[in-house]
Amino acid sequence: MSDFLSRLAAIVGPQHLLTTDADTAPFTLDWRRRYQGAPLAVSRPGSTVEVSEVVKLCRAHKVAIVPQGGNTSTCGAATPDGSGRQLVLALRRLNAIRHVDTDNNALTVEAGVTLQEAQQAAEAAGRLFPLSLASQGTCQIGGNLSTNAGGVAVLRYGTMRELTLGLEAVLPDGRVLSQLQGLRKDTTGLDLKQLFIGAEGQLGLITAATLKLYPLPSAHATAMVGVGDIETAIDWLNRLRDRFGDRLTAFEVIDASCQQVLRRHHPSLMPFSAPWLILIELSDGGDPAPLNDALVEWLSAQTMTDGVVAQNETERRKLWTLREEISESQRKDGPSIKHDIAVPTSALPRLVRDCATDLDQAFPGVRIVAFGHAGDGNLHYNVSYTRPGNADLFDDEDAVNAIVYDHVYRLGGTLAAEHGVGQLKKDWLARYKDPLALELMRTIKTALDPDGLMNPGKWL
Amino acid sequence: MSDFLSRLAAIVGPQHLLTTDADTAPFTLDWRRRYQGAPLAVSRPGSTVEVSEVVKLCRAHKVAIVPQGGNTSTCGAATPDGSGRQLVLALRRLNAIRHVDTDNNALTVEAGVTLQEAQQAAEAAGRLFPLSLASQGTCQIGGNLSTNAGGVAVLRYGTMRELTLGLEAVLPDGRVLSQLQGLRKDTTGLDLKQLFIGAEGQLGLITAATLKLYPLPSAHATAMVGVGDIETAIDWLNRLRDRFGDRLTAFEVIDASCQQVLRRHHPSLMPFSAPWLILIELSDGGDPAPLNDALVEWLSAQTMTDGVVAQNETERRKLWTLREEISESQRKDGPSIKHDIAVPTSALPRLVRDCATDLDQAFPGVRIVAFGHAGDGNLHYNVSYTRPGNADLFDDEDAVNAIVYDHVYRLGGTLAAEHGVGQLKKDWLARYKDPLALELMRTIKTALDPDGLMNPGKWL
Incomplete structure (x- = not known):
């Protein structure tokens, strides 16, 4: 391993290779403090070329890579496991605004640019980049893409997938796929960017993106x-x-x-x-x-x-x-069992009623805090006080989830609307998602990442 | 083969299995009359289950399948080769409007529904399905999806890809993947529908789709x-x-x-x-x-x-x-060398000027007829009169294409904006498209269709 680490230091520069517990700590605990990892090291490459070289080195040494943006995943998607053998690859240093094309209404940014920086770059050019989320000051474009982020403007502008014209990505073998032209129509074959959006880094590492801009509303x-x-x-x-x-x-x-x-x-x-x-x-x-x-x-x-x-x-x-x-108010109010669910908008009323009835029957006096993006059929649905004083809440997590997700899937819904799957919902995905769909995803994973080195231990 | 055909007749009904030249003729010549195929037969299954059974039978007998919707491809994407060994699978009998959900603004239709029928079903429910093309009375939703169709409303509503909430597709092994729930947000894994949209039937057969509806403008x-x-x-x-x-x-x-x-x-x-x-x-x-x-x-x-x-x-x-x-006026006006090109909108002026200059130098007096969707950077760019009287025009096709496509790619554009690739642009794709992107597409093709039976002879 010391040979691996010294080569890694040579690629990214010794100051951008973090190995002590104190240095790696900000990268090893997830935002909701549910997952604590122990990485081999944290590397902070400064360019796409460096990311490519790191990936090639990892492949040669069979070292698994966990990409990390702003570390705001609510599902532990960017946290390494506890083996001490996974390399965290932090993208923050890829933070260039590469190009703003106002006539084409397109913005090309690197993966480590925060969502807020992207919004500001658009606004400085008299345009709107419409993705908007609570964590926008911290979360990064690469993470927004990898989780197909949503937020409060999806009703009008769509999710990150619909806001993306093209990507640059480092493949599991280290080669760089670059499709940043900013075309609005292109039918020359499969739309490869779709593979990387929402894949939580399991098929490759997104290093840059060309995003759609809109008129800035006055x-x-x-x-x-x-x-x-x-x-x-x-x-x-x-x-x-x-x-x-x-x-x-x-x-x-x-x-x-x-x-x-x-x-x-x-x-x-x-x-x-x-x-x-x-x-x-x-x-x-x-x-x-x-x-x-x-x-x-x-x-x-x-x-x-x-x-x-x-x-x-x-x-x-x-x-x-x-x-x-x-x-934030909810956090201050104590723990809750959180769900990021969506159903067809037409089914939202039934979901709200049926879930509440069954939860109240199973856990009399239960508290349900629901809010969200009704225009997309997406509710953040939080359950607490299943026991007196909200004690031992998480002992009831599986039972609560089963009630909620049973209703969600009966109504044609999903257990992960805009926060992704990560580690948190991996087992639930296996239980509720169509096995044929999961099999197809694994076929693609095996074809693209045969060594299984891209963010292993997540849902794929 | 007679065993194969009799089993096929048992699945779709003898009246829906066409084998004589007279019966198969409407399915063997492409819309622009450039490709004349000779199929083994034409089958017209009446349901997704029948499509699935036909695909399983074809797999067992290693018979290649050419799916066909309204047969309006401008690139020969739905025409069989001349071998007499490919089965045309015509989707028109899958023509049910399965569901209109006005509260969820979603419409579920089968692949053989014409675009105009889909528009009418939406309008009857007080909603707009915005895809709009010249061939809408004939082209079918399955073909619109398989070519990621565009048209005159993309500026505002996006291409077929952006108008699709979910698909039902028969995989190359005959199993049916169904994702018709109509969700607007779903991050439970890879977005598998993206694989089939724009794939021209080379990864599976689309049998139904759930599409986005919009308010009907007044x-x-x-x-x-x-x-x-x-x-x-x-x-x-x-x-x-x-x-x-x-x-x-x-x-x-x-x-x-x-x-x-x-x-x-x-x-x-x-x-x-x-x-x-x-x-x-x-x-x-x-x-x-x-x-x-x-x-x-x-x-x-x-x-x-x-x-x-x-x-x-x-x-x-x-x-x-x-x-x-x-x-239609152009057709009456005589043949032309047609291009369906797009560049970033900002590059459209340079494309128009540079192409005209070089074409006029190479072919003095050349006529260029250009029109299209400037809002998407997409021009239909037609070249004629490279020789006196427009004679032997197509002898110049390669030279004209090279001039046009060289400029298109220099400006970050594409040689197939909204009409697809099919047979017509297959060789040009190999010449201009990033080899790494093509390699990735073939990796996915091999993983999903290892026997290569889905619409072979096209670009994948």
Whole structure:
């Protein structure tokens, strides 16, 4: 191994090869603190060429690679195992904004650029890069791609997959596949980028991407309203789309329990109370006033229990802060069993009712905190207080998951909507995913990574 | 073989197994009449189960399968070779509209449904299925998927790949992969549908798909305007997007030669004359009048050589008819060497100028007819009159292609934007496409179809 490490140091530079526990610590514990790994080392290559050389070296020495971006995975997808034999490959030093093409509405960035840096590069060019998530200051484009990240603007702009025009990736044998031309139409064969998006680094390492840019909206109209049930929310969603088309850029829902959590930790921000709150945002070019008027006019014809339309940017930011503070408020509120589930939007009301009924029967007094992206059928669905005082919660994790996922799959849904699978949901994937689909994925994995060195121990 | 054919007849029913030349003729000549095949037979299965059984039978007898939808491929992708040993599998009898889910904005149809039937099913439910092409009355959803079809609404809605939520496909071993749930977010592993979209039937047979629906626009504003050069067109494109966002649903360009062709065959439709004509369409919910006013206001601040805004639906249809009649008018005008090319939108002006200069130098007096989807960087670029009287045009095909494709690839473009590769561009693909990308595609082909029975003789 010392021969391997000295060669590795020669490639990335000794200062970018971390081997002591103190140096590697920031890379070995996952964001939710559920997985603690023990790596062989952490390497921080500074270019695609260096990544390629590291991969070739690892292949020659049969060393497994765990790629890591901002280390914000909620599923342990970027954490090495405890064997002391896996190399963490941290991409942060690949942080160049390579190219902004405003006429082609395309942005080429390296994998280690944070989502926020990508957003800023777009904005500096008078364009929008629309992916938006709570961890955007830390998470990196390579990780966003590897988990096919979603967030609050998917309703309008799609997930990371739909925002990607092309990739540069280092294959398991170290060769570099480069498809960064920024074409919007190309039918010359298979669309190879699709293999790497959402693959959590198990088929190769993404080193750069060309992303779609959009016009920067000059007008927003934002409202927070309360409605009586989730059925009404879905009805509003469709009527808002009919009326405003793709000017409807966000449609987030927050259930009553989640509102209580927010009220506890942000009392001043939280004057609302309703069975379900909806955060609605319209975006457009041109003047903001008519957009705001149109939203007010539409809302005034609806029945609602509570509601406010933001009158200025400060009020708009306040409404969004409320949405963005949910995760942190929940963390302060104690542990919960978390689910990142999606069903067809039409099935969301049934999911909400049926899950609640069965969980309450199995665990009387259970608390369910649900919020998320109703426009995509995606709920973050968190279960706690299955026992008095929320004690030994995780002893019930398997039973809770089985209830939730049984309903999700009965309704044609998925157990991983936008956070990926990683280590956390690997066994659940094996239980719920179509075996034929899993077999096909493994066939492709074996064909591309016969030595199994790309992020092993995850779901593939 | 007679054992094979009798078993085949038992699966699909004798009346759906065609073996005489007269019966198979409609399936053996491609749309552009460049490829004449001689199949073993044509089978017309009536269900996914029958397709699966046919594929299993073919595998047992090592018979190659050529899937065929509406037989509108412009590249010979659905035509069998001349060996008399390939089985054409025609999908038209799989023509059920399986499910329309308006709350989930999703439509599930079988592969043999024509594009127009899919559009009509969506419209009957008050929704839009936005893919739109000249051959929509004939082409089928399975073919649209297998070629990742584009058309006139890609600027706003994306290609067939982006319009697809899930697929049902029969794998090369006959097993059926079904992923028709209609989820908008799903990160449970690789996105397997991507393998089959654009693969021209070489990795499996698509039998059904769940497609995205959109709000049905209630307002359109449509204009045809003339500008002095292609640079101005690209500038307009970006400023229209800035102003109108995704209400800009079409931005088509037509060059001066193409206008002459139209004028020759549709004199009454064609009052315009300009170096470049642009067909602009905005679409929205709500009332049409403000949308029309906004477009008129925007246009009145621009410099243009000619122009009209449609005042009613009849005038709008007339402008679109002009666009849709280009291919047919060209056909009447005699043969041309056709290209379906795309570059980053920003590179379109250079492509237009550089190609014209070099073609005119190589073939003085050459005629170039260019039109297409400038919003996607995609031009249909047709070359004729390389010799007096357009004689022996195709003797120059290789030389013309080399000039065009050299420029396309120098500018980061593609030789197949939305029509696929098929047989027509197979050799050119081998010449211009990155060898590493081709190698990866073949690795996947070998892993999924080790016997090479799925549409052999095409590009994979």
